[in-house]
Amino acid sequence: MDIQGLARELFARGEGMGFLDMEVYVSSRNQFRVGIFKQEIDSYTLAQSRGLMFRGMIGGKMGYSFTENLAAEGMEALLKDAMENAAIMDGEEGDEIFVGAAPEDYARLDAFNQSLAEVPAAEKIAWVKAVEGEAYALDNRVFTAQVSVGDNSGETLLMNSHGLTLSHCDNFAAGYISAVVKAGADTKQAFAFAASRDFSCLDAAKMAGEAVEEALSLLGAEPVASGRYPVVLRKDVARAMLATFASPFSADAAQKGMSLLKGKVGERIMSEVITIMDDPLLAERPAAAPFDAEGFPTRKKAVVEAGVLKTLLHNQKTAKKDGVASTGNAHKAAYNAPVGVAPSNFYIVPGQAGYQALLAQMGEGLLVTGVQGTHAGANPVSGDFSLSAYGYLISAGQVVRPVNQITIAGNFFAMLSDVQAVGNDLDFGAGAIGAPSLFIGSLAVSGA
Amino acid sequence: MLTKALLEDCIAAALGTGGDFAEVFVEDRMSNTLSMVGGRVDSSVSGREYGIGIRIMQGTNCVYAYTNDDTREGLLRVAKEAAEALPGVNGERRINLIKAGIPQVNLVRALPHTIDKQRKVALMTGAYQAAKEYDPIISQVSVRYFDEDQHVQIANSGGLLVEDRRVRTRTGITAIASKGAEKQSGMLAPGAHMGFDFYDKIDIDTYAREAARMASTMIHADYAPSGRMPVIIDNGFGGVIFHEACGHSLEATSVAKKTSVFADKLGEKIAADCVSAVDDGTIPNAWGSLNVDDEGHPTQRNLLIENGILKGYLIDMLNGRRMQAKATGSSRRQSYKFAPTSRMTNTFILAGPYTKEEIIANTEYGLLARYMGGGSVNTATGEFNFAVNEAYIVRNGKVMEPVRGASLIGKGAEILTRIDMVANNLLCGQGMCGSLSGSVPADVGQPTIRVSEITVGGRKGDK
Structure with missing residues (x-):
């Protein structure tokens, strides 16, 4: 189907209905995923999907509507929906369709790896089977290993009635293992990921080894006594915390009174060892894109530099309200979500200390290697968290024993003001948010 | 169509x-x-x-x-x-x-x-x-x-x-x-x-x-205390404790592969005598109800636990083949983008004999969790966690000062055996439940219950 032709037709019909400026945003995705259980194909998914969102200015207000049925007869309903939605909006200064930037303002970004697109299904099936085989072979206490691998590719097309046409292609592959180990009545589980745009970079043995080794090392875990402990958050836990508390960095949240960072630009909000970057142009990460959800050119910027909040993240509307320029962080949670604000590839800049050196620097305390329930036990508005956690008790910089059934509690911003040292092990997992391991002065721990 | x-x-x-x-x-x-x-x-x-x-x-x-x-x-x-x-x-x-x-x-x-x-x-x-x-x-x-x-x-x-x-x-x-x-x-x-x-x-x-x-x-409110203590969980959305601590582990997605702590336990005692629970997709107009499930089978009222004895699982067609068991009208999916699998609909603990007031009056010291937030569970280890949005200290049988920032953690199998009082005020609350086949509307529910001991993760003295 000729999407660009369809968009032009929508613009023509929309103009007839009274829309001034209009935009069409189309996401087309192809997905493949295969899961293995005991060397049998347990799940196998093939998918192709496409969705179109229309938005347009009518009567000074923005109206949105979307559809997945791109048959021409649905277009009338799409425009009518958008018109009705605009009518009930309380129009706001700053709602507009982007006029576009000069072509040279858009970075060249290669986020599509042709070799990944050519990997046959049989090779992916062989890969998951190898991971599972490796996991069972590592230790006879491995009870089950659930393994899957998938890849996702697609195109984002943005066209507007100012004549702006942008498109971006990307693909990405990710493998996952969940290993369950049993020793007597003791059951432990651990996960590991492998992610890349290059299928040959997915290391089956490494991924299996990481999950199995970690699960085994947690056998025999017990709580520690309640109290305050110095804590090292391993890189994956630090990453989960940053992901959970990314929303306060949105100017939209701040302007709506839902962020503690409102009015804090230029102020010290964290320890001076913390610098946080947002880099949409990090080509190897999945969120890499040369333009944001409203077509604005993206760029790399420091959000926090040496503990000082340098900027909030903006789209055009929030930027206009604050009298600044957009940071290129307009975001849609899905093709059919309204334009909001979110980070792109967002990460804490690594420091000097190796992982072992961080533990040595802490000496006595807790190493936290997993937290659960961040969707519930953490409040991005207040910054407060109380999360189920597990990891290891550390003495003289060495692991003494595994620990589980504890909670760690505190406030995200207070915690990042209490960072004693930053590790050199920045890791993004399979996603767009990254962090190195962090040594925190102390956190409240609830246990036995 | x-x-x-x-x-x-x-x-x-x-x-x-x-x-x-x-x-x-x-x-x-x-x-x-x-x-x-x-x-x-x-x-x-x-x-x-x-x-x-x-x-x-x-x-x-x-x-x-x-x-x-x-x-x-x-x-x-x-x-x-x-x-x-x-x-x-x-x-x-x-x-x-x-x-x-x-x-x-x-x-x-x-x-x-x-x-x-x-x-x-x-x-x-x-x-x-x-x-x-x-x-x-x-x-x-x-x-x-x-x-x-x-x-x-x-x-x-x-x-x-x-x-x-x-x-x-x-x-x-x-x-x-x-x-x-x-x-x-x-x-x-x-x-x-x-x-x-x-x-x-x-x-x-x-x-x-x-x-x-x-x-x-x-x-x-001041911050909640830390440590193990009796916890009274109020009715309504408080049922999220059963949903997380037990419900997910009764879904065939984890039972069929024997990764659930409750696999192979039909007919066995898994909860205190005072606990009976059902998953009922047939309640007219309830948030998690369906006329037919996403495999096209009529939903039903599935008895999960009766007086502490495990009576049934939630089973979809594919896992039913693995378990050699009949599907239970429990197959759900977020949308056409997901293959269906066994999921909860409206899941709740049945009413018991006490009033809420009797439960509070019989508690010397503990936490009253008035409103629960969401939570999650690891079905392999049974370890669950959830957030408490509004809580109070109970002292000498009376509800005292409010406390904030509490979370509850534990193991499903242990919590079920530690429920020691169940009230008569069954109520459901609405949630979105996320799992293999995406996010689906689900009711959770229970009367007010008391659990003799749960680890409360607070940070009192930290404020």
Whole structure:
């Protein structure tokens, strides 16, 4: 189907209905995923999907509507929906369709790896089977290993009635293992990921080894006594915390009174060892894109530099309200979500200390290697968290024993003001948010 | 929706290799999502999700494919591509679908699209004002209104052909209280498998004031204590404890592979005598109810636990093959983009003999969890966690000062045996439950219960 032709037709019909400026945003995705259980194909998914969102200015207000049925007869309903939605909006200064930037303002970004697109299904099936085989072979206490691998590719097309046409292609592959180990009545589980745009970079043995080794090392875990402990958050836990508390960095949240960072630009909000970057142009990460959800050119910027909040993240509307320029962080949670604000590839800049050196620097305390329930036990508005956690008790910089059934509690911003040292092990997992391991002065721990 | 002939041809194409069962799921869903912040409508989005999922089974192997392309050529191509993932060759299959009527349990009077959007805005404005005016300490209120009208058509190689229509609406109110640099929020989000007539049945303003009360109570509260103690969990959304601590571990997704702590335990004692629990997808107009599940089978009331004895699991067709057990009308999916699997619908602990007041009066020291937030569980280890949105200290049989920031952690199998009092005030609350087949509406529920000991994760002395 000729999407660009369809968009032009929508613009023509929309103009007839009274829309001034209009935009069409189309996401087309192809997905493949295969899961293995005991060397049998347990799940196998093939998918192709496409969705179109229309938005347009009518009567000074923005109206949105979307559809997945791109048959021409649905277009009338799409425009009518958008018109009705605009009518009930309380129009706001700053709602507009982007006029576009000069072509040279858009970075060249290669986020599509042709070799990944050519990997046959049989090779992916062989890969998951190898991971599972490796996991069972590592230790006879491995009870089950659930393994899957998938890849996702697609195109984002943005066209507007100012004549702006942008498109971006990307693909990405990710493998996952969940290993369950049993020793007597003791059951432990651990996960590991492998992610890349290059299928040959997915290391089956490494991924299996990481999950199995970690699960085994947690056998025999017990709580520690309640109290305050110095804590090292391993890189994956630090990453989960940053992901959970990314929303306060949105100017939209701040302007709506839902962020503690409102009015804090230029102020010290964290320890001076913390610098946080947002880099949409990090080509190897999945969120890499040369333009944001409203077509604005993206760029790399420091959000926090040496503990000082340098900027909030903006789209055009929030930027206009604050009298600044957009940071290129307009975001849609899905093709059919309204334009909001979110980070792109967002990460804490690594420091000097190796992982072992961080533990040595802490000496006595807790190493936290997993937290659960961040969707519930953490409040991005207040910054407060109380999360189920597990990891290891550390003495003289060495692991003494595994620990589980504890909670760690505190406030995200207070915690990042209490960072004693930053590790050199920045890791993004399979996603767009990254962090190195962090040594925190102390956190409240609830246990036995 | 697709024609019977096209559905039949699709199924036949899907069985072109060695598949022994094929199913086509067609979904056409209209939805409206309105958001109001600070009394202003700041977004209103409506639209149509539309697609087709094709599932093929060969023994316990399963292939799933989906597309938005509903043309004959497009669908047959996807069906064939999916079939190619399975080995073997079947002879020519003739599929003869027979359209069946389904039980109409969830009657809908006011279809969302017949309601003027201004009425939806008026509802939200009322809720906004009720919350904002509750207390000057309330600094911000956001209201989110949602409705959907989902048509599904489900056909399979066994000849089944059914159509269902699921209409739901939900309105969430978040109130934020501010004091100095601190913020606390209160949130409630009632919903139902109903049309706009739901708002004749409930008073949304009452929920809005309750969300504001929660935020204004918590902004004045000190941090919760840490450690193990008796916990009284109030009725309604408090049932999330059973949902997380036990419900997920009774889904065939983890039972069939024996990764659940409750696998192979039918007929065994897994909970205290005072605990009986069901999953009931047939409750008229309840948030998690369905006329038929996403495999096209009527939902049912499934007894899970009776007087502490494990009586049943929640089973879908594919896992039923693994377990050699019958499906229980529990197969669900977020949309055509997910293969269905066993999920909860409306899951709750049944009422017991005590009053809530008796439970409190019989508790010397502990935590009263008035409103729970969400939680999660690891079904392999049984370890769960969830957040408490509003809590109080109970001392000498009386409810004392409010405390904030508590979470509860533990192991499902242990918690179930430690429930020692169950009240008579069964109530359900609405949630979105996320798992393998996506995010689906689910009711959780219980009467007020007491658990003799849970680890409370607080940070008292930290403020």
